[in-house]
Amino acid sequence: MERTFAIIKPDAVERNVTGQVLSMIEEAGFKIVGMKKIQLTRKQAEGFYYVHAERPFFGDLCTFMSRGPVIALVLEKEDAISSWRNLMGATNPANAAEGTIRKKLGVSIEENTVHGSDAPETAAYEIPYFFSALELV
Numbered sequence: 861m862e863r864t865f866a867i868i869k870p871d872a873v874e875r876n877v878t879g880q881v882l883s884m885i886e887e888a889g890f891k892i893v894g895m896k897k898i899q900l901t902r903k904q905a906e907g908f909y910y911v912h913a914e915r916p917f918f919g920d921l922c923t924f925m926s927r928g929p930v931i932a933l934v935l936e937k938e939d940a941i942s943s944w945r946n947l948m949g950a951t952n953p954a955n956a957a958e959g960t961i962r963k964k965l966g967v968s969i970e971e972n973t974v975h976g977s978d979a980p981e982t983a984a985y986e987i988p989y990f991f992s993a994l995e996l997v
């Protein structure tokens with residue numbers, strides 16, 4: 861079993877599609893082992909996305925991610941990291957495959973509804989950024 865970190869982003873929470881995303885997660889066989897609703901500060905968003913600090917979209921991304929509440933999740937499944945990335949679909953919803961969350965619900969390359977860890981090292985940074993060990997059950 862592997863764990864990955866996921867976020868349901870502000871665009872999805874604003875549009876009341878949190879439940880649709882959670883249904884797709886459960887239907888795909890993930891166990892939700894951690895879940896919380898929080899609103900990031902701008903500084904917390906910058907810390908979470910520090911690997912993108914030099915990218916031109918970094919400022920807008922941190923503004924977007926702190927503009928409203930998000931749902932932070934830890935998901936468990938065999939090959940959870942790649943399975944979750946497959947279920948999310950391509951970063952740009954315009955390029956996402958049928959049946960993926962971003963194809964169904966994504967708005968734009970920035971407001972793309974969900975986030976997921978891209979590698980085990982990333983999950984090892986992202987999970988404890990949001991959750992203590994006691995919160996994962």
Ligand SMILES: Nc1ncnc2c1ncn2[C@@H]1O[C@@H]2COP(=O)(O)O[C@H]2[C@H]1O
Pocket residue numbers: 912917921951969970971972974975976
């Ligand atoms: N040109 C871009 N390329 C990649 N990611 C982008 C771009 N512009 C905005 N982003 C956002 O930056 C985020 C970084 O990782 P995410 O998977 O959370 O999803 C990405 C998008 O929301």
